Amino acid sequence: MSIRLIVEPSVAPLVGRCVYVQSDHSLDFVLDDARDRGAIDRTSLTLGMLQLEVDIQTRLLMYVWGYHPRAAWKEGVVNAPRAVPGGLRIDPSVHLAPGVSQAVGDEQSWFSTYDAKNGWLFIDRHSNEAPDAVVEFARGILIGLASSRCVALWLHPSMSE
Numbered sequence: 001m002s003i004r005l006i007v008e009p010s011v012a013p014l015v016g017r018c019v020y021v022q023s024d025h026s027l028d029f030v031l032d033d034a035r036d037r038g039a040i041d042r043t044s045l046t047l048g049m050l051q052l053e054v055d056i057q058t059r060l061l062m063y064v065w066g067y068h069p070r071a072a073w074k075e076g077v078v079n080a081p082r083a084v085p086g087g088l089r090i091d092p093s094v095h096l097a098p099g100v101s102q103a104v105g106d107e108q109s110w111f112s113t114y115d116a117k118n119g120w121l122f123i124d125r126h127s128n129e130a131p132d133a134v135v136e137f138a139r140g141i142l143i144g145l146a147s148s149r150c151v152a153l154w155l156h157p158s159m160s161e
Contacts, residue, residue, distance in 0.1 A: 003104055003149065005149065006088070006090075008086055008089050017139060018063070019160050022161055025068070025071075026065070027068050029065055041057060042055055042062075043097060043098060043100055045061070056097075059090045063138040063141060073121065077115055083135055119158075123153040127151060
């Protein structure tokens with residue numbers, strides 16, 4: 001099943017910063033204000049081992065986190081597209097349960113390209129499906145949508161030991 005995401009232009013992107021923790025081989029998101037954590041009941045959408053955190057109460061995507069080893073990233077040129085700020089709400093037809101993750105789409109592999117010159121990380125499925133919308137739902141995290149479905153991510157993580 002491919003999960004449909006609804007763009008909510010009136011919702012401001014979550015404020016914080018995306019961080020790559022080299023010792024953990026993982027991505028995390030550090031909130032500027034802990035009150036932005038949302039409800040206690042959360043779940044995730046998955047792109048391989050990477051997680052898109054979801055507040056179950058609001059059904060909004062919050063941020064990206066999870067195991068994503070840099071050794072698997074390919075070096076290359078990444079140009080982040082122009083994005084509109086906004087929230088992304090999961091289609092109401094999708095059942096969400098605390099702690100039960102769901103794949104964003106089919107289990108096809110996701111590939112990562114990192115541009116060391118500008119710090120952008122691009123993650124896609126090599127599907128040649130161009131996004132028809134790009135939304136910044138958390139600071140430094142952009143999602144590309146094609147027919148309301150996730151086809152790509154652009155992350156601008158700071159590097160941490």
